[in-house]
Amino acid sequence: MTKITVAKGDGIGPEIMDATLEILKAAGAELEIEEIEVGEKVYLQGNSSGISSEAWESIRRNKIFLKAPITTPQGGGYKSLNVTTRKSLGLYANVRPCFSLSPFVDTKHPEMNVVIIRENEEDLYAGIEHQQTDEVVQCLKLISRPGCEKIVRYAFEFARKYNRKKVTCFTKDNIMKQTDGLFHQVFKEVSEEYPDIENEHWIVDIGAAKLADTPEAFDVVVMPNLYGDILSDVAAQIAGSVGLAGSANIGESCAMFEAIHGSAPRRAGQNMANPSGLLQGAIMMLNHIGQTEVAEKIQNAWLTTVEKGIHTYDIYKEGVSKKKVGTREFAQA
Amino acid sequence: MTKITVAKGDGIGPEIMDATLEILKAAGAELEIEEIEVGEKVYLQGNSSGISSEAWESIRRNKIFLKAPITTPQGGGYKSLNVTTRKSLGLYANVRPCFSLSPFVDTKHPEMNVVIIRENEEDLYAGIEHQQTDEVVQCLKLISRPGCEKIVRYAFEFARKYNRKKVTCFTKDNIMKQTDGLFHQVFKEVSEEYPDIENEHWIVDIGAAKLADTPEAFDVVVMPNLYGDILSDVAAQIAGSVGLAGSANIGESCAMFEAIHGSAPRRAGQNMANPSGLLQGAIMMLNHIGQTEVAEKIQNAWLTTVEKGIHTYDIYKEGVSKKKVGTREFAQA
Ligand SMILES: CC(C)[C@H](C(=O)O)[C@@H](O)C(=O)O
Numbered sequence: 001m002t003k004i005t006v007a008k009g010d011g012i013g014p015e016i017m018d019a020t021l022e023i024l025k026a027a028g029a030e031l032e033i034e035e036i037e038v039g040e041k042v043y044l045q046g047n048s049s050g051i052s053s054e055a056w057e058s059i060r061r062n063k064i065f066l067k068a069p070i071t072t073p074q075g076g077g078y079k080s081l082n083v084t085t086r087k088s089l090g091l092y093a094n095v096r097p098c099f100s101l102s103p104f105v106d107t108k109h110p111e112m113n114v115v116i117i118r119e120n121e122e123d124l125y126a127g128i129e130h131q132q133t134d135e136v137v138q139c140l141k142l143i144s145r146p147g148c149e150k151i152v153r154y155a156f157e158f159a160r161k162y163n164r165k166k167v168t169c170f171t172k173d174n175i176m177k178q179t180d181g182l183f184h185q186v187f188k189e190v191s192e193e194y195p196d197i198e199n200e201h202w203i204v205d206i207g208a209a210k211l212a213d214t215p216e217a218f219d220v221v222v223m224p225n226l227y228g229d230i231l232s233d234v235a236a237q238i239a240g241s242v243g244l245a246g247s248a249n250i251g252e253s254c255a256m257f258e259a260i261h262g263s264a265p266r267r268a269g270q271n272m273a274n275p276s277g278l279l280q281g282a283i284m285m286l287n288h289i290g291q292t293e294v295a296e297k298i299q300n301a302w303l304t305t306v307e308k309g310i311h312t313y314d315i316y317k318e319g320v321s322k323k324k325v326g327t328r329e330f331a332q333a
Numbered sequence: 334m335t336k337i338t339v340a341k342g343d344g345i346g347p348e349i350m351d352a353t354l355e356i357l358k359a360a361g362a363e364l365e366i367e368e369i370e371v372g373e374k375v376y377l378q379g380n381s382s383g384i385s386s387e388a389w390e391s392i393r394r395n396k397i398f399l400k401a402p403i404t405t406p407q408g409g410g411y412k413s414l415n416v417t418t419r420k421s422l423g424l425y426a427n428v429r430p431c432f433s434l435s436p437f438v439d440t441k442h443p444e445m446n447v448v449i450i451r452e453n454e455e456d457l458y459a460g461i462e463h464q465q466t467d468e469v470v471q472c473l474k475l476i477s478r479p480g481c482e483k484i485v486r487y488a489f490e491f492a493r494k495y496n497r498k499k500v501t502c503f504t505k506d507n508i509m510k511q512t513d514g515l516f517h518q519v520f521k522e523v524s525e526e527y528p529d530i531e532n533e534h535w536i537v538d539i540g541a542a543k544l545a546d547t548p549e550a551f552d553v554v555v556m557p558n559l560y561g562d563i564l565s566d567v568a569a570q571i572a573g574s575v576g577l578a579g580s581a582n583i584g585e586s587c588a589m590f591e592a593i594h595g596s597a598p599r600r601a602g603q604n605m606a607n608p609s610g611l612l613q614g615a616i617m618m619l620n621h622i623g624q625t626e627v628a629e630k631i632q633n634a635w636l637t638t639v640e641k642g643i644h645t646y647d648i649y650k651e652g653v654s655k656k657k658v659g660t661r662e663f664a665q666a
């Protein structure tokens with residue numbers, strides 16, 4: 001029995017979390033759930049961080065956090081809880097597998113199977129912005145050698161563990177010679193310690209173009225935070241849908257698992273949302289805590305459901321799908 | 334007769350420039366050419382800017398600059414001449430049309446016809462980087478209100494001039510609330526002055542995912558410099574090839590026209606390169622200086638050549654192309 005912290009989040013969050021927890025239970029996952037409240041309600045109660053100190057304690061104690069999407073209110077003064085959590089808990093690696101389910105889910109890239117490994121604490125996400133004059137604002141992009149070393153090493157270890165053949169690095173060091181240059185330099189250094197794994201580097205512009213055009217040419221791809229944010233959405237979407245992709249946020253002591261998509265407030269409460277992204281996050285969580293058999297069982301059941309053509313609206317496609325279902329029906333299937 | 338400044342650049346630059354100039358001449362473009370030397374040779378002669386003051390004078394005098402790709406030597410101390418030129422001449426708008434030539438050029442997105450309008454002077458391209466400690470480096474992202482106003486207004490004026498229906502804006506202002514927030518805010522303000530043109534905004538991650546997946550849903554897309562760098566390569570590549578796309582860099586008094594791709598030193602001197610990107614830049618140049626009839630004539634001849642299946646290696650595809658040709662043969666056709 002592993003105790004985990006769970007947050008149901010905002011928008012479609014509660015629906016997809018309920019569906020996910022139901023599936024975990026039915027499959028026999030040995031989890032004790034401690035629920036915390038984070039996000040919109042907490043913000044609007046006047047807590048600009050969106051999370052209480054008790055909730056932090058729960059996460060720090062249990063070390064495993066399954067989080068549904070949350071909404072950050074518009075306007076100044078609110079910090080993104082996603083980013084705060086990643087940084088406060090030192091979750092330096094954001095792992096986002098993007099694979100095709102062709103022919104069961106429509107995609108133009110049937111062969112793709114890419115894992116984006118995104119640095120998760122630094123870069124423009126450091127959150128340091130200021131108004132210089134009335135008309136000029138600035139944001140600081142911060143890159144550190146230890147930060148680069150941790151993430152690049154994580155990518156190569158990941159490749160080794162999962163028998164992946166190649167690690168690709170994207171940076172823009174023809175322009176940002178010091179910051180992105182450091183990331184690239186560390187990539188070169190660390191890659192030498194892994195002679196069994198192929199390595200390559202692309203400038204992010206042409207690398208992104210190749211990824212969007214021939215994703216099957218990539219395997220594991222490691223990059224700074226913001227490129228990883230953008231290109232994991234691109235990769236997930238062209239593989240099938242951002243609604244299908246989960247994400248693991250890994251640190252030295254804690255880990256957080258989530259869907260890569262947002263809280264889609266316009267679709268909330270309509271039993272429309274696809275729980276697959278969060279479910280994929282939950283499967284990564286089960287693997288992380290060693291419940292690999294349950295993880296495999298759920299993954300297979302999920303694949304069977306998707307292969308049977310039982311699809312939620314976001315991946316439903318005439319001729320490919322068989323049956324359009326809601327969040328609840330999908331989970332039951 | 335318009336006097337223009339021309340630089341043949343490095344790598345495949347001279348070949349594609351010769352091919353382009355040959356086509357311009359054959360079509361009756363009324364141009365007087367003043368050639369300058371920029372790029373690798375100039376750098377290696379010890380001029381770390383890659384351009385002499387006489388060359389600057391030529392560009393400033395003629396105000397129209399047709400530039401082949403150049404190579405910036407690796408290592409510190411060298412500045413990207415592309416970026417220096419854009420900033421020194423105040424070329425604030427980088428216009429990159431990305432359209433499908435289906436069925437004549439292979440693409441998964443036959444309906445796409447997107448123009449990326451990229452802010453061209455600010456953002457992380459300000460080039461302000463420094464080493465904070467031994468292990469920490471920083472780069473400054475700079476966004477100004479006048480900069481945002483110029484580029485957003487340019488995008489709406491462009492849409493009006495070319496009968497485009499919609500302008501979309503991409504930013505990441507859920508994280509960069511002040512910098513990208515300012516860009517988005519100015520977009521909202523300026524869009525109100527153009528009630529005849531539809532406007533929309535996407536967070537750049539999901540916007541990029543949509544652009545890579547369903548580019549036909551976009552028309553004109555305006556964004557800060559670095560996103561525009563990455564996403565114009567993505568858009569050009571999925572439309573057919575980065576090798577087919579040209580770019581106009583527009584300022585108040587000067588303008589520079591180029592291909593969006595680089596100097597590909599490994600392919601230099603092999604008569605392999607596709608001159609189409611630079612030719613597209615040259616066609617935009619002819620339109621800019623009012624030689625619209627010649628521009629149209631060249632565009633039609635180019636389309637006919639591509640439609641006949643006479644393709645260089647980069648777009649050659651069994652079953653779609655008819656004849657694989659070199660740079661010179663393509664230009665003659
Ligand atoms: C919601 C947002 C802060 C977040 C990010 O930018 O990292 C999201 O886009 C993601 O990719 O998890």
Ligand SMILES: CC(C)[C@H](C(=O)O)[C@@H](O)C(=O)O
Pocket residue numbers: 174175205413415416562593595
């Ligand atoms: C060569 C490089 C400096 C340039 C850029 O980053 O702008 C190029 O990628 C482009 O898009 O024109």
